[in-house]
Amino acid sequence: MNVTKEVLIESSLSKIYQAFYNFKHWIRALSDVLDVKIFYDDGYHQEFSMTVSRPGGEETVKGIRFCEPDKTIELFQTQPPPLFKKMMGTWRFSNDNKGGVIVSASREFEILDDDKQDSHLNDIKKMLSSYLDKNLNLFKRYIENDFNN
Amino acid sequence: MTLIISVETTLNTSVKKASSLFWDFKSWQNIWSPMQAVEVLYDDGLHQEVIMTVERDGQAETNRTIRFLRENGDIVFFSPEAPPMMTIHRGEWKFYNDAGKCRVKAMREFEINDRYFNVNISLAPEQFIKNFQGRLKNILDKFQSYFDRGGAYV
Numbered sequence: 001m002n003v004t005k006e007v008l009i010e011s012s013l014s015k016i017y018q019a020f021y022n023f024k025h026w027i028r029a030l031s032d033v034l035d036v037k038i039f040y041d042d043g044y045h046q047e048f049s050m051t052v053s054r055p056g057g058e059e060t061v062k063g064i065r066f067c068e069p070d071k072t073i074e075l076f077q078t079q080p081p082p083l084f085k086k087m088m089g090t091w092r093f094s095n096d097n098k099g100g101v102i103v104s105a106s107r108e109f110e111i112l113d114d115d116k117q118d119s120h121l122n123d124i125k126k127m128l129s130s131y132l133d134k135n136l137n138l139f140k141r142y143i144e145n146d147f148n149n
Numbered sequence: 150m151t152l153i154i155s156v157e158t159t160l161n162t163s164v165k166k167a168s169s170l171f172w173d174f175k176s177w178q179n180i181w182s183p184m185q186a187v188e189v190l191y192d193d194g195l196h197q198e199v200i201m202t203v204e205r206d207g208q209a210e211t212n213r214t215i216r217f218l219r220e221n222g223d224i225v226f227f228s229p230e231a232p233p234m235m236t237i238h239r240g241e242w243k244f245y246n247d248a249g250k251c252r253v254k255a256m257r258e259f260e261i262n263d264r265y266f267n268v269n270i271s272l273a274p275e276q277f278i279k280n281f282q283g284r285l286k287n288i289l290d291k292f293q294s295y296f297d298r299g300g301a302y303v
Contacts, residue, residue: 040229042237045215047229064196066217066225074217076196086193 001111001121003129006104007136008096011143016101017070017093019143023048029142030135034058043067049079061087083124086110103139105132150260151237154282157254158289161296164244167251168222170292171242174199179302181291183284185209194218205232206272206280212238234266234277235259253292255285 009016019025023036023046032053040047046065051058062079073091080087089107096102111124160167170176174187174197183204190213191198197216202209210233216226227239240257259281261274295302 040227042227042239045227045229045239047215064198064215076191076193078191078198088193088196 001125002106002108003125003132004104004106005129005132005136006102007140008100008102009140009143010100011147013070013093013095013101015147016103016143017073019139019147020073020091020093020103021067021069023050025139025142025147026050029139031138044069056082080109083111084109085112103136105136107132151258152260152278153256153258154278154285155254155256156282156285156289157252158286158293159247160251160253160293162251162300163249164222164246164251167253167292167296168218168224168242168244170295171224171244171253172197172216172218174201180295181288205284206277231259231262234262234272234274236262253289255289257281257285 019029023038026033026036030052033050034053035051037049038046039049044067046067047063048065049060049062051060059081060079061077061081063075063077066074068074071093074088075090076088077084077086087107087109089105092104092106094102094104107128109128111121113120170180174184174189177184178187184201185204186202188200189197190200195218197218198213199216200211200213202211204210212228212232213230214226214228216224218224222244223241225239225241231238237260238257239259240255243254243256245252245254261277266272266274266277
């Protein structure tokens with residue numbers, strides 16, 4: 001199952017990439033990110049855990065990211081969120097030729113209990129889609145208004 | 150200082166088959182004898198996290214490795230905790246079509262762990278690098294032999 005969302009951000013490609021690459025910006029841009037622990041980061045590869053606040057309580061995921069500067073950040077989670085069996089995804093960054101950058105975020109996932117009804121899967125897809133959209137727009141606001149290196 | 154070594158060879162197979170075999174860690178144990186054990190912690194077909202025990206310079210070494218499979222079949226990887234002789238260890242297997250055969254290039258990017266070589270004085274860093282290059286060549290030779298035998302294990 002896939003979900004893709006995108007947003008146009010009025011800033012430079014390298015600045016936008018840095019915002020998504022560097023986890024300190026995640027904590028600043030997204031109020032529901034409570035904590036990030038970085039286990040490894042060599043500039044291209046990252047291993048991390050992230051704790052977020054959700055309506056049901058705190059959730060911690062663990063993931064690996066392969067980063068190609070100013071182009072893509074690819075993710076998979078060795079410890080996905082509750083309800084999910086598998087979670088992976090990509091952020092792609094591309095100039096829109098009008099001075100802005102299109103950030104496209106996609107997620108590919110499988111849920112636990114995938115024998116449940118389609119409505120259950122659709123609810124989860126909607127929820128994930130909503131988080132993805134919200135986060136992209138919060139990053140947009142953060143980068144366009146108060147982003148500092 | 151980051152060092153880079155690379156070796157390459159031609160395999161008597163297609164890019165697709167070569168990439169699939171390099172991706173399959175279970176096959177490695179039957180092809181390259183220093184690979185003593187592999188525990189696959191995660192594998193979704195595009196990403197892997199494995200713990201492998203390999204023999205290097207006479208010692209058993211256990212490494213955790215993360216690998217990504219690219220759309221073109223290339224495999225890139227890194228070791229979150231580098232082997233003891235290194236402080237950084239990452240690399241890639243690149244596969245090219247070469248007139249119906251597969252040209253494979255093995256690249257490693259690493260930094261020498263000076264503290265290790267200050268203590269283990271029987272192995273000089275220069276010798277380690279030379280051995281590392283030979284080790285990569287040996288891996289490619291073993292995979293080459295495998296395909297030359299028509300895909301049969303020894």
